[in-house]
Amino acid sequence: MYDASVFVLLFFVAASIVLYVVLGGADYGAGIIELLPIRNSEIRRKQREIVNRAMGPVWEANHMWLVIIVVILFMGFPVIFQNVMVSLHIPIVAVLIGIVARGSVFTFRHYEVELTPTRAKAYTISFGLSSLWTSFWLGVTAGSLFRGLISTQSADFYTLYVAPWFGLFPLSLGFFTTSIFSFLAAIFLVGESQDIEMKKYFVARAWKTNLFVIGTGAVVFLSASIEGYELMNNFFKNPLAVLAFILANISFFVLWFKLQKRRSFYTRLIAAAQVSFILIGWFAMHWPNALKLDGIYLSFFNSTAPEPVLNQLIIALLLGSCFIFPSLFFLIRTFKMEKKES
Amino acid sequence: MTELEAARYSMAFSLGFHIIFAAIGMTMPFFMSIAHYKYLKTKNSEYLDLTKMWMKGVAVLFAVGAVSGTVLSFELGLLWPGFMKYAGPIIGMPFSWEGTAFFLEAVAIGLFLYGWDRMHPWVHWAAGLVVGVSGFASGIFVVAANSWMNSPQGFEIVDGVITSVDPIKAMFNPAWLHQSMHMQVAALQAVGFGVAGIHAYFLLKARKTEINKKAFIIAMLIGSGSSLVQPLIGHFAAQRVAVLQPAKLAAMEGHYETSTRAPLYIGGIPNDEKEVMEYGIPIPGALSFLAFNDIDAEVIGLDQFPKEERPPTAVVHISFQIMVMIGSLLALVSTLFFYFLFIKKNIPSLFYKLAIVTSPLGFIAIEAGWITTEVGRQPWIIYEFMKVGEALTPVAGMQYHFFLFLFLYLGLGFLTFKLLKRMVNHYV
Numbered sequence: 001m002y003d004a005s006v007f008v009l010l011f012f013v014a015a016s017i018v019l020y021v022v023l024g025g026a027d028y029g030a031g032i033i034e035l036l037p038i039r040n041s042e043i044r045r046k047q048r049e050i051v052n053r054a055m056g057p058v059w060e061a062n063h064m065w066l067v068i069i070v071v072i073l074f075m076g077f078p079v080i081f082q083n084v085m086v087s088l089h090i091p092i093v094a095v096l097i098g099i100v101a102r103g104s105v106f107t108f109r110h111y112e113v114e115l116t117p118t119r120a121k122a123y124t125i126s127f128g129l130s131s132l133w134t135s136f137w138l139g140v141t142a143g144s145l146f147r148g149l150i151s152t153q154s155a156d157f158y159t160l161y162v163a164p165w166f167g168l169f170p171l172s173l174g175f176f177t178t179s180i181f182s183f184l185a186a187i188f189l190v191g192e193s194q195d196i197e198m199k200k201y202f203v204a205r206a207w208k209t210n211l212f213v214i215g216t217g218a219v220v221f222l223s224a225s226i227e228g229y230e231l232m233n234n235f236f237k238n239p240l241a242v243l244a245f246i247l248a249n250i251s252f253f254v255l256w257f258k259l260q261k262r263r264s265f266y267t268r269l270i271a272a273a274q275v276s277f278i279l280i281g282w283f284a285m286h287w288p289n290a291l292k293l294d295g296i297y298l299s300f301f302n303s304t305a306p307e308p309v310l311n312q313l314i315i316a317l318l319l320g321s322c323f324i325f326p327s328l329f330f331l332i333r334t335f336k337m338e339k340k341e342s
Numbered sequence: 343m344t345e346l347e348a349a350r351y352s353m354a355f356s357l358g359f360h361i362i363f364a365a366i367g368m369t370m371p372f373f374m375s376i377a378h379y380k381y382l383k384t385k386n387s388e389y390l391d392l393t394k395m396w397m398k399g400v401a402v403l404f405a406v407g408a409v410s411g412t413v414l415s416f417e418l419g420l421l422w423p424g425f426m427k428y429a430g431p432i433i434g435m436p437f438s439w440e441g442t443a444f445f446l447e448a449v450a451i452g453l454f455l456y457g458w459d460r461m462h463p464w465v466h467w468a469a470g471l472v473v474g475v476s477g478f479a480s481g482i483f484v485v486a487a488n489s490w491m492n493s494p495q496g497f498e499i500v501d502g503v504i505t506s507v508d509p510i511k512a513m514f515n516p517a518w519l520h521q522s523m524h525m526q527v528a529a530l531q532a533v534g535f536g537v538a539g540i541h542a543y544f545l546l547k548a549r550k551t552e553i554n555k556k557a558f559i560i561a562m563l564i565g566s567g568s569s570l571v572q573p574l575i576g577h578f579a580a581q582r583v584a585v586l587q588p589a590k591l592a593a594m595e596g597h598y599e600t601s602t603r604a605p606l607y608i609g610g611i612p613n614d615e616k617e618v619m620e621y622g623i624p625i626p627g628a629l630s631f632l633a634f635n636d637i638d639a640e641v642i643g644l645d646q647f648p649k650e651e652r653p654p655t656a657v658v659h660i661s662f663q664i665m666v667m668i669g670s671l672l673a674l675v676s677t678l679f680f681y682f683l684f685i686k687k688n689i690p691s692l693f694y695k696l697a698i699v700t701s702p703l704g705f706i707a708i709e710a711g712w713i714t715t716e717v718g719r720q721p722w723i724i725y726e727f728m729k730v731g732e733a734l735t736p737v738a739g740m741q742y743h744f745f746l747f748l749f750l751y752l753g754l755g756f757l758t759f760k761l762l763k764r765m766v767n768h769y770v
């Protein structure tokens with residue numbers, strides 16, 4: 001009974017992470033893409049309008065997955081929550097600053113009544129920089145969890161709060177995250193644009209960001225091996241992780257084939273699946289651990305709240321899902337599916 | 343500034359910032375729904391303009407509320423990990439409901455803001471109403487989490503380990519009802535008067551008179567209605583505090599010495615050194631009566647608590663007085679409003695001037711009320727279970743955290759204010 005409760009909760013955590021990375025990630029990526037240089041100011045304006053229209057109705061909902069993850073962690077797995085919040089204080093504060101800046105600047109730009117060229121530029125640059133910044137630090141935070149440098153047994157500020165995340169691997173995972181978010185955004189935006197010129201433009205962006213994904217992905221593996229972090233080893237020991245990796249790569253090829261035809265629905269689905277595979281590989285590789293603390297893996301199963309709490313949380317999540325998923329579906333149907341008619 | 347002080351100021355500032363936007367986000371959707379309903383019923387396009395005007399402001403304020411709320415849910419752990427380790431499982435319940443409510447709210451606001459012409463008008467109207475209802479519900483849930491800190495129950499601690507947890511019992515703790523009622527009514531009141539003031543200003547300038555008049559009436563009706571019930575709820579709250587947290591009540595009233603027929607002070611400055619109230623006007627027996635409905639009841643004073651377990655009296659007393667003064671004043675202004683609206687059937691321009699002056703008062707009262715509640719709980723983070731010091735994060739350098747968010751929020755507040763000013767000038 002107890003194990004089953006933990007499984008259900010972990011499913012919710014994993015699902016929320018996947019949804020946050022795919023949906024929220026694309027929102028961050030949109031900001032990053034707007035930061036890339038464009039010579040043609042007409043395209044820049046159109047791009048801004050497409051991003052406004054695509055993100056406007058959904059960004060707040062996409063963003064809620066993060067809050068759900070936090071709530072599940074502190075109610076269900078308080079020990080993990082506590083340790084992460086203490087040891088990774090600095091990168092998490094960096095993420096929060098980014099979240100504050102990005103959400104508000106995006107909305108300000110959208111509702112600005114006197115959008116002078118200077119103002120538009122200032123908004124777009126801050127929106128882009130804060131999106132880049134936030135996704136980078138999200139990646140750094142994730143990259144610190146299993147590196148084995150999170151320690152509670154020291155008196156030294158650097159060892160306790162800086163060393164866990166300040167290293168090649170977390171930083172390169174930060175860059176990988178920014179590239180994968182922009183790649184996702186480029187793919188999603190192909191489907192959001194109505195005219196062929198913009199579609200072509202976003203396809204070109206998708207190619208370019210794809211190169212970044214491959215490049216930074218290689219750097220992630222490289223830096224892991226330089227750091228002596230057993231990423232490769234763990235990875236190939238786990239069949240599910242390998243399978244997810246293979247699927248992620250296969251879907252690349254399918255994606256490019258579909259992208260040639262600019263079939264937006266399938267390309268979106270495949271890009272989302274691909275990112276989900278990467279995440280599933282990541283979960284599988286570390287299952288059932290949440291982080292490595294003082295050199296020892298801390299398993300989700302050993303750090304739960306008392307059982308009645310878990311059950312109450314599950315009830316809340318299930319009931320909540322009955323409201324959230326239908327309304328979310330209605331939202332997506334209203335704004336994302338009727339484009340074909342127009 | 344010590345580490346502990348810096349963390350407390352950080353928390354206070356983040357919450358104090360968030361509550362302004364939260365109060366607006368919880369209540370403005372209802373204002374819009376009323377105007378929108380009027381439009382759908384009467385097809386008078388002025389109501390449509392009004393709805394859209396309010397909607398644009400809400401979209402901006404809502405975003406600031408959402409991002410500052412996200413910061414808060416992390417800050418609980420970033421600043422108070424010792425607290426969250428124990429309290430997380432116990433008060434996670436209201437937070438998980440709050441999360442659900444926010445989710446619905448976020449979806450509904452997307453539908454409402456961008457859904458014009460994309461769905462049946464009444465479905466669209468309902469989406470707007472859902473924004474309000476779920477925002478209101480989420481407000482009740484968060485306040486339930488806070489009220490648990492004031493009157494913890496629903497768990498047992500054996501040798502420092504939490505054993506049996508009952509999240510439902512924890513959520514519906516004894517302070518839950520008065521705190522949530524009082525907060526939700528406060529939000530209606532603050533936003534009602536706040537909005538009315540802005541429209542009064544433009545009415546006096548004779549700009550878009552018809553729309554501004556309608557807006558003024560809707561906002562004032564909500565603000566005045568809630569202002570008339572608020573003193574009753576506040577009185578109820580004080581009676582609950584007298585039972586649940588006698589030290590807080592004593593600090594609110596500057597009541598040092600346990601006594602029967604305890605006096606109520608109007609004004610005055612508590613002097614913690616000499617343990618007396620200075621410059622206040624005492625009304626004998628009034629405190630006993632307010633707290634227990636009996637002028638001869640015994641009211642526990644601060645002398646019953648060791649010095650290190652007393653809240654800072656002056657802060658609590660003064661902020662409480664500010665709240666009560668504003669509460670009484672707004673109730674008076676509301677009575678005037680109903681008199682002019684229903685009996686005189688004409689609102690004189692002097693009243694519009696008054697409305698401009700009272701416009702920010704509700705928000706000041708909200709801040710003052712929260713300072714009363716939160717500082718009045720000190721030194722406890724969980725009343726009589728855990729002190730703030732034990733909950734503090736070991737991470738050094740909280741001063742940096744404080745100044746970082748201070749400047750971030752001051753900057754954000756400034757930009758929001760400037761943008762809203764441009765928007766109001768453009769649309770109203």
Ligand code: HDD
Binds near residue numbers: 517522526709711715
């Ligand atoms: C528009 C805002 C507003 C107004 C006019 C009032 N209050 Fe208030 N008060 C609040 C806004 C508020 C608040 C910000 O919403 C608080 C803080 C925590 C809470 O639950 O409500 C609060 C707390 C609070 C508490 C402490 C509750 C606790 O700690 O458990 C008491 C005893 C009162 N109030 C009493 C009153 C009285 C007697 C008023 C007379 C008119 C009054 N309030 C007007």
Ligand code: HEM
Binds near residue numbers: 418
């Ligand atoms: C939004 C309205 C709120 C405001 C304006 C507010 C205000 C404050 C203030 C002024 C303090 C500092 C007290 C001191 O240290 O002297 C504080 C502390 C704190 N508040 Fe609130 N509060 C609000 C709601 C909440 C809610 C809903 C929670 C939910 C759990 C909460 C949790 C805390 C915690 C954990 C602390 C730090 C510990 C402490 O100082 O006691 N607050 N708040």
Ligand code: HEM
Binds near residue numbers: 406411445447482484
């Ligand atoms: C510790 C205290 C608090 C935490 C952790 C917290 C958390 C949050 C979070 C995560 C959001 C973002 C939701 C979204 O993205 O849509 C939010 C927004 C909101 N919060 Fe808070 N909150 C706290 C205190 C309060 C209080 C005291 C109230 C009111 C009584 C309140 C009312 C709201 C409302 C109505 C929103 C919707 C957004 C808006 O209207 O601007 N919150 N809060």
